[in-house]
Amino acid sequence: MGMVVHDDLRVEVGRVLAAAGVGAQSRLCCALSGGVDSVSLFTLLCTLQADFGYALSAAHVHHRLSPNADAWAAACAGRCAQVGIPFRLLRVTVARDHPGGLEAAAREARHAALDSLDCDWLVFGHHQDDQAETVLFRLLRGAGVHGAAAMAAFDRCRPAVRPGRLRPLLGVRRAQILAWARAAGLHWGEDESNADTRYTRNALRHQLLPVAERIFPAAVPALARAAENFREADALLDELAALDAAACGGGPWSRSAVLALGAARLGNLLRWQLRRGGALAPSRARLVEAVRQLHVADADTPLRLVLGTWACCAYRDALWLEPDEAAAAPAARDWRGEATLPWGAGEVVFEPTLGAGLSRARLSGAGAVRLEARRQGMKLRLDWRRPRRSFKNLCQEAAVPAWLRARLPVLWVEGEPVWVAGIGVAAEFACAAGEPGVIPRWRLSGADPARGSG
Template sequence: MPKSRASTIRTKSHAPTLSAVQLELNQFLSTHIKSGQHLLLALSGGLDSCVLLHLLANAKSSLGIEFSAMHVHHGLSPNADTWASFCEQQCQQLQVPLQMSHVQVEKNPNLGLEAAARRLRYEALFNAVVADVTPAFIVTAHHEDDQAETLMLQLMRGAGVKGLASMAAIDPVRRLLRPLLVITRQQLHDYAKLHAITWCDDESNANTHYERNFVRHTLMPILAERSPAISSVLARTASHMAEANTLLDDLASIDAQTLVLENSVCVSGLSKLSQARAKNVLRFWLARNHLAMPHTEQLAEILHQLLNAKVDANINIPLQHLSLKRFQQRVYLCREQVAQDFDLVWNGEQYLDLPNGGQLIFKQVVGTGLALKLGMTKLRITNRDGGERFKPNVLRPTRTLKHLLQEANIPPWQRANLPLIYWHDTLACVPSIGISHELQAHGEEVGLTISWQDARVD
């Protein structure tokens, strides 16, 4: 009798066992998310995101996270309104706040319909604000099978190591979380069946005209006949590629410490590296400036031009909305600009934006700059007109500004946009060159320094 009683007590006190899927999600979130951070779930209404909606709702209280959802209404399907209503019902049942974003997908000659819709979807998610706060992370329901398909797509496109790394579980730069990358589609389906979760099927997912659907419905089943665990194997390969890409980035970061200075790279330093290592640091530099990677042949041609051109060659390589220009032993990433005439007055502000996208920065310091004792108010800022003469050094004669700029190694394309600062009719300051010798602060005198930032490339 006591034995039976003890058995009854154990049965009553036994807590429900969390599923493997829920455990995986909880562990992922506890590792990467701080208590109180807000997550925004990308909710399509399909199987994957509906399961993740329920998983997050279950984890909310125990992990101390805040989350809401967003459904992006593309209007591409006749069922789009039905999907939106379904998402509203699901979120109401689980008491999850939902944002609805309507977007208009327009034809883009450079993007297919699927890619254009995806871009608009992510733009809506990244721009979302919840209670006046930007979410810490956007959460998507990509799983292991999606990862395997992505790797196959990248292989079909001839991607390099970075592309073959496919999707990262956590992308802090883009604020993306993908907590289900180690969970299979079948596991999500089984979880939904066990917990009576319903979802909507997008009819376009069966259309093998789209590359991903071709891989999913045609290619992967053939591979699975020979290798039943093909999705897990390919996902593991993507993980290996991610590690290799991290090593390449680490190497590029080391090289960049000596080769990269703001928006330029040392050409002579590049020439001392192997071709593979030189291309690696170029990729790293371009990525840091938010540029899409040139294809293999284009990158090889860029490197060839940079390393083999004569020192005085005028190199101008178009690169998306920017261009690569070489001056002496450095290559610069530049925004194409048309020189503009301007005539501005400085009224004491610390920052003054220029019409060409540049900016002047004013600071008061002791012992250098324009002597404030002379009454440096209402300085006039204008562009070059040609023929200016300047004397920043009392020990040297007055010289043409053109010669001073050449002597200072100012790149030619920057000279056209260089702002000149006048005090009355006197050329008082030329950024990157100096202060007129007769207007300089000395000793304990308070001076005004003026620095110039050319138009940013990002």
């Protein structure tokens, strides 16, 4: 990244806004801490509003940690009132027992509050020195390519998930921002905690980076350039993962096809899918262990491997990722002939057939038809020639893993089970030859982990 002359800060911010596609329909919210970086950015966004036509607002996160916090919030509110920009004050409670420490807890609370705002873009005052610090911090913690890519000048996100991220000053050194702010006659506050080297990032900023710059004068722009290289490699790995996902069946994937990828590509595929689901990446050790178990387990062995807040599941030849809380049974639903009903992380599809599945006439003539989880003591007869069997025995015979049983969808007719996903149809409700019928199929994430009429 090249140096940006401080007189050209307005041009640099405008360049990034244009590259991100910001226009008259965009809603920007500046994360205004009250420090020199965010105050300078806010001022520049105000001057550029007429050129781009965007709606601008600002938000300040009150962490309740500093005795000066109220004064900072008041200063930010006053600054916005002075120029007629809408302002939001977000008060958060920072967990004191966070495993990552107070610094990580404050950052997590801050971003959770900002993510709740109704806007298209959150705009941050991160600069090139912040980028270098972030690259160092993540590399020293053993980050992979994705983590070492650090921050991007803009990250588009799905509006339903969270606002996008804009960092128009990411190519600018902090000294340049400071010089510009002084020349513009701005006033700002100083967070006293920024000088406390007990916090890891402060120690990097005040102790490690200055040493690096004495040895390598261009250390900061070089680290920022490394982040761009990591980001390019990360994009290529994402493209490879997307190709592998499609080749393995989309979702769920074919277990045999996934295992044929090899350990490195399988790990890359799992990381990519977890990020797409909004999950935090698991530790390398946990991911390596999950990949190992997938490779050493027998082809027919069902697996559920927890990866942080998500789990990697394998059943028969299906392999998929799901939120860990998906292990709970979904809520019951009445069926009134709909083509699909939502069920957990997927849906139950009712496919019309002829001479197979459940008898359409029997279902139409019945009273309450309900999609629900298993009930205590339930039994099912799959064949007229055999007696009714317990749910547990049927699951064992069908190789349905124990962790999947509690949330298998069951179709109940007037209190009797007539279909269980992964197991089959009750003989009493089976469709006769040539008779119109319906086959329920449970599809998880748009596919079918419990194959066949079960």
